[in-house]
Amino acid sequence: MNPDLSLRSLLSGSTLPASEARVLMAHVLDKYYQLPRSALLSRDDMTLSLEANLAWQELQSKRMAGEPIAYLIGKRGFHNIELFVAPGVLIPRPETELLVEIGLREIQRLETEAISANVLDLGTGSGAIALAIAHETPSVMITATDQSSEALAIAATNAKHLGLEARVQFAQGSWYEALVNQVLFDVILSNPPYIANQDTHLTQGDLRFEPISALTDHANGLSCLEVIIQGAKSHLKPMGLFAVEHGFDQSEAVVSLMKAAGLSDIQTHEDLAGHKRVASARK
Template identity: 50%
Template sequence: MACLRTMSRDSTLPRLEMQMLWQHVLQVPRSWLIAHDTDPLEPGAIIRFRELEARRMAGEPMAYIVGCREFMGHDFQVSPAVLIPRPETELLVETGLDYLKGKQSPLVLDLGTGSGAVAISIALRCPAATVVATDLSGDALAVARTNGRRLGAKVDFFQGSWYDALPGRKGFDLIVSNPPYIAAADSHLKEGDVRFEPAAALTDGSDGLSALRVIIEGAGRRLLSHGALFVEHGWDQAQAVRQLLQSTGFGQVASAPDLAGIDRVTGGIYN
């Protein structure tokens, strides 16, 4: 009967990905795989592994196959209805949290929440905050609400397009967003994991700046005086985003680089 050791010789997947799939199939930690690599495998487990292996070989992201992705130290459930949380987006959370330091009972808005990773991470790290999150997709909000319940985060979720999800709501100390910012003509939309992710969460179908314009131009009417807005954007959009912020009444406008040294998050304080 086959065992993990013999199966590893037959698989063309990278070792780490193979281990992740076996952990998912057998519902065991990695340490168990190492200690039991010669144990016989049940035929049903082998069939299930081969099914998942075929999906990965076809290019499907590991996060969708195993149904989760780590972000800010927590495992978030994901599905093809939401973007897969990425390490560079942790910078958006950290920037927002830095701004909230010392504020009592701040009101925070996350626009286009997807899996809820940003909103939930802020709520967990700043429990004094009231966090509100929106998304146009009902399927995405279902994933976000599930993550909120699982992780014990207090976040109120609303469905709608950007600020339209919260008509008349204002007085926010902080607004954050990781909107679709890839231009429709960008070749990266046909490469790697993004081929499987929801297009509406990746691209605005235009120049990559239209969602950012809506968010920036509408922020002043929703923020408190001296409230802050921070947005994630593309590798070549920092200057354009800074100009948008400056032209709509924001001061102290600045960009922050991600771990690759690319300006990834830009924001400012509303005067």
């Protein structure tokens, strides 16, 4: 007797949380049938082909083994855009949208003064920060750097897919070393690796599958932040804004680094969970 391969039966029999199962099944429907997610409800009596069912079973197994959903379906939504993601880049997190919002507020302030902002995104990864800002601000030019050629290839793919390749320039290198010209920026943003190398979170959940160099500095979690903060003044225009994302327990240390670097107007910003997640300052 043939097994019941209807959407209803497969979803109800899944051992995954219902929300995760629906995301993965929607991916199968899109890939094999070009059907929208709404088909999960409108066509729940539909029977999958053996090929589609095998793909569904493989996705389930990989997710049960802990692989991130974003890698399994190859995309992740972030601040009004959708990004292609793969194991070569960090999966964009909702808390990083706070960094984008801080950047956008500064850009809007500059626009009221008829200034078209020049923005730098250090360690761009998938291009999330740079592309989210470019998507919202048609006049802004952005430079996005990363040490990883694999990450830059993914970021460039995202820029092309979003039609933003003309306004985001990518450069390879370690932090400010990627910059060829001595250009000063109105806004510098960064979400660098800030997890300490012995942090147990690195062996848990999605982090197990993400690129280790995008998560940890292989030291105390502050070394990349220190390099970025120390170089900020020499790359900012007068009164330019500098903002970095950091760990939930690193705010005090980051503020101290900013003070030591001679930055002014230092402020801390909380994420939706109430953790101090971003620190900003001015030249």
